Amino acid sequence: MTAPRxxxxxxxxxxxxxxxxxxxxxxxxxxxxxTAATDQAKWSVVLGGTATTLRGDCQEDCPAHxxxxxxxxxxxxxxxxxxxxxxxxxxxELSWVPATLATGDHARSTFVMGAALYQPWPARGLFLKxxxxxxxxxxFPYDGSGTLPPATSKGLGFSYAAGWTFRQQARVGLQIxxxxxxxALGDFQTSQATINDVIGNYWSVGAAIVIR
Numbered sequence: 679m680t681a682p683r684x685x686x687x688x689x690x691x692x693x694x695x696x697x698x699x700x701x702x703x704x705x706x707x708x709x710x711x712x713t714a715a716t717d718q719a720k721w722s723v724v725l726g727g728t729a730t731t732l733r734g735d736c737q738e739d740c741p742a743h744x745x746x747x748x749x750x751x752x753x754x755x756x757x758x759x760x761x762x763x764x765x766x767x768x769x770x771e772l773s774w775v776p777a778t779l780a781t782g783d784h785a786r787s788t789f790v791m792g793a794a795l796y797q798p799w800p801a802r803g804l805f806l807k808x809x810x811x812x813x814x815x816x817x818f819p820y821d822g823s824g825t826l827p828p829a830t831s832k833g834l835g836f837s838y839a840a841g842w843t844f845r846q847q848a849r850v851g852l853q854i855x856x857x858x859x860x861x862a863l864g865d866f867q868t869s870q871a872t873i874n875d876v877i878g879n880y881w882s883v884g885a886a887i888v889i890r
Contacts, residue, residue: 719890722767724757724853726886730775732787734820734829737875746819749785751777753882757793767795771809773837773859775880785817785828787878789835789859803843805853810836813861813878820876826868829876833863843888851888858882 730753734746753776759769771793777785791811798804813835817828841855861878 720761721890722759722761723889724755724759724886725889726755726853726884728753728755728857728882728884730880730882732775732777732878732880734818735877735879736820736873737877745822747780747822749777749779749819751775753880753884755884755886759793759795764800765797769793771811771837775859779817779819779828783817783828785819786815787818787861787880788814789837789861790814791835791837803846805841805843807839807841807855807857808837810834813859813863815861815863815878818861818863818876818878820873820878826873829863829866831863831866831876833861835859835861846888849890851890853886853888854884855886856881856883 729750731748731750733748736745753774755771755773757769757771759767762768769792771789771791773789773791775787775789777787779785789809789811791809793807793809795805795807798806812832814832816830818830819828820826821828837857837859839855839857841853843851843853845851859878859880859882861880863876863878866873866876
């Protein structure tokens with residue numbers, strides 16, 4: 679084969695290479711990485727329920743009247759949290775605790791608080807939570823003798839909790855936790871005495887769904 683013919687063949691093959699590459703179908707776009715999407719989620723919603731034991735107490739006159747009876751009930755809890763850093767979420771917590779007294783009357787307690795959740799090791803599920811805000815109670819029992827009327831009031835509310843989150847990188851996860859809520863209701867004036875520093879204690883264990 680002569681040199682001119684070789685040159686013509688090389689030029690022809692060079693022209694065919696881009697054409698064949700253009701004729702090939704384009705590669706499909708890569709599927710989105712679900713894990714990366716959840717890593718970027720900033721907001722989460724927590725909805726759950728607990729088994730709760732509550733009791734009223736006070737500072738000075740409770741030894742004379744006795745502390746309130748232990749009541750066992752269920753409660754519901756909800757939180758909206760924003761991811762501040764890899765270890766800290768912050769937001770709001772709402773907790774509602776209904777209970778039935780021995781008299782058949784209904785007591786209601788509601789906590790509306792700001793909350794912060796801390797994960798010491800972000801790759802694991804352990805978390806610690808603290809919250810502070812307002813507590814609202816209706817027909818709250820604090821008198822063991824049964825002679826003083828139940829309290830309907832509002833005061834400082836705070837809580838602390840610890841638990842574990844499962845599937846923390848998924849869109850929907852699960853939490854189990856134990857918590858202690860406190861309602862500091864202040865002093866109450868009755869026809870018999872002034873009851874100082876009435877406090878409500880709520881001990882809970884529960885589970886919640888986490889939606890990211």
